[in-house]
Amino acid sequence: MVRYNPKEAEPRWRKAWLDAGTFRTRSPAEAGAAPKAYVLEMFPYPSGRIHIGHVRNYAMGDLVARFRRAQGYNVLHPMGWDAFGMPAENAAMEKGVNPKAWTYDNIAAMREQLKMLGLSIDWSREFATCDRAYYGRQQQLFVELYRRGLAYRREATVNWDPVDATVLANEQVIDGRGWRSGALVEKKKLTQWFFRITQYADELADALKTLDRWPDKVRLMQENWIGRSKGLRMTFAATAPLPTGADGIEVYTTRPDTLFGASFIAVAPDHPLAERLAADDPAVADFLAECRRGGTSEAEIELAEKKGRDTGLRVQHPFDPARTLPVWIANFVLMEYGTGAIFGCPAHDQRDWDFATKYGLPILPVVLPPSAEADGYAPGAEPYVGPGRIFNSAFLDGLDVESAKAAAIAEIERQGRGQGATVYRLRDWGVSRQRYWGCPIPIVHCARCGITPETRLPVDLPDDVTFDTPGNPLDRHPTWKHTTCPACGGPATRETDTLDTFVDSSWYFARFTDPEAEAPLDKAAADYWMPVDQYIGGVEHAVLHLLYARFITKALRDEGRLDADEPFAGLFTQGMVTHETYRSTGPEPRWLSPAEIEPRDGGWVEIETGQPVEVGGVEKMSKTKKNTVAPEDIFATYGVDAARLFVLSDSPPDRDVPWTEAGVEGCWRFINRVWAEAEAAADAQGAGDPDQTDQLQRATQKLIKAVTEAFESFRFNAGIARFYSFLNDLKRLERADASERRAAVKALIVLINPITPHLAESAWARLGGAGLAADAAWPAFDAALAADPVLTLPVQINGKRRGEVQAPPGAAEAEVEAIALADEAVRRHLEGLTVRKVIVVKDRIVNIVAG
């Protein structure tokens, strides 16, 4: 008996795979009739060190990739680096290092760590988004988007950090301050580049229902984010010309059926009409200022009181010449949505109800709840927003809500006052960043020709930049931005904005299909491999990255660069790795790392002080809470396979998994048990107990079925649970034939290879398997071999289990009934009772109803 030694075995097998070229992607010609499988995990930011979350993400992807390989698919499983972004510039500012050198050093370090995981990756396809070869081609795509009107420039309000002199993304603003500088962030109007994602809003929303291998949750989040609503855009005619010169106020509504219930019009505080009125009236100006002061946090919005101010202006009701409605300015109306103006129907909208109640505006019910009577109907204590029949509404009376919407829209359109319209919450994607370490936007500004796309690509990022002063290094570089116009040859300046790094990650998956291609994409390669069959990553990208990538894929499709409609046919979002938190006790509690504590007297104490430690909640691993574990340490102690096994075994893959030392030790013991079984099977001799042999054969077939199904359906932990029980079977059936034992363990090895590939190779070799375990075919399930010769059927009397009987599979009902009624235990329970009915469920159970 030789103990399994991962320290020796794991590097040896990684070298064997490399030497054999095991994970090289086959060309379509080599693959022939084999189906393709593109398996991809979200590529990492090269921070320089992998963390345990990476281990989980890539272990899952590797499981899928190795599983598909064994099933005979031609697998593409590449890796790259999401390498542009702020951390490199922050390192430059803080440590004076060059961002490019810093990034490539990190990539080199992290590549070595990732390679330790033994992933079945074709490393020949690796690239980084900061490679000139990649971002240059991205610039080419940008120019195409620009020429097709999908990239454009306009003035927009942005988060401006006055200390760092840069624009910040929304997520970089924390409590109103710049996350790095701590300066109060200002709203500033800047001319910015945008991608016209809203042009694809309908398709992005509609196509969600084709993504049947995406989590419902993510599809729902995207649907909410796009926020499509169908309604009516119409103008209420003013009774007198408005101060803005307009002759009416345009509103958007999704409830045109409630037009007869309208009792006021409200415009946003930053609506042009409100601003015009404020210019003439200090009281209005004061009111607008008051509205702006309101906090922006969710809690504040939640509690914010509805506030309004009557402008004194009035508009005409479109359907009732006798009625006019007052025009208010209201703080709850948003300028960014719809037209920045609404009509209020207090009877059927909570916000309008709150507002009308506060300011004494009329509440006119027009939708009658199903159970209510129109005569004498009075609104209750809150607005009615459910379905019903329209009443008090002239030509709409008697219609249901949906029919009334259509009828009202038709009438408004007939009158020429407006038309049916679709409105989205989704806004165009602002892609400008006033940063250095990103893809330069390939545009020049020419005094004569204006905005001109650069044809001399790539536009290289200069290496000689400085970070000693705030602001954009590209903008203050002495020579970089001065160039000539590609159109007229005259003097011109370069655009100094770079692209949001989400652009980089919006097409890298397509580039992987042929990373050497001269064009941004090789269409044949992209059409062979795309879409990605299985994409795996964190749910935190449910909206942004995944929505952007869908948009860019559709834009590339419309440019004829590939045929795929969607980038990711299958998506899986994995949970995080969490860990207990520990705090020291005493006057100044602080977070302690797992390495700083030890068990003592049934609790934990701080090693340095001997003071008791307070064990806190199980939370996402973070540096501040010091509840991280270092993958390298785990690898050194238990081997890579134990770590891979652990992150897949203890929780369903889409849920968080709490990291525990005991759990990983259990995995380590499991690995040793598998190895021991391989050794025992390899050394076993001769024929054994026929009954045990049969049982082992059936158990093996059941294992094959269960594990295959679990892997297909992303229930990896459930599959692993079957391995544990199977080891118990192997132990119990140790008198089975030697050849059957070897077959059983070989099946186990091939099934477990996607999880613990190094162990699988060692065990495979020990059992004399041909070639590499990584190349072994997935075992086929044989239902005939799995069938039990005799079944044990429980017998229930009045629904309670009272005994069990043996019967062959497929036994006739009458036969089983006779066996059951003859059973001694059953007869005992039936004493004094009359059998009224016997229910036999074939091969399952017998239930006797007696009384």
Place this chain on the structure above:
RNA sequence: GCCGCCGUAGCUCAGUGGUAGAGCGCAUCCUUGGUAAGGCUGAGGUCGACAGUUCAAUCCUGUCCGGCGGCACCA
């Protein structure tokens, strides 16, 4: 407030319209030439609560309770 997911052993989770399971932890014992180990045996569960459907419900239906996540003056 709206939407979604989850409640099974101390912990993390499998599972099924019909006999409740695994790993870890715990207890007892064995081994001490696999030894910073290995193994045997065992205890431990009103399957979140209540109601309904059924011969039979942990599983299906409904209501409620608890936890997590997303969205939220979006007209």
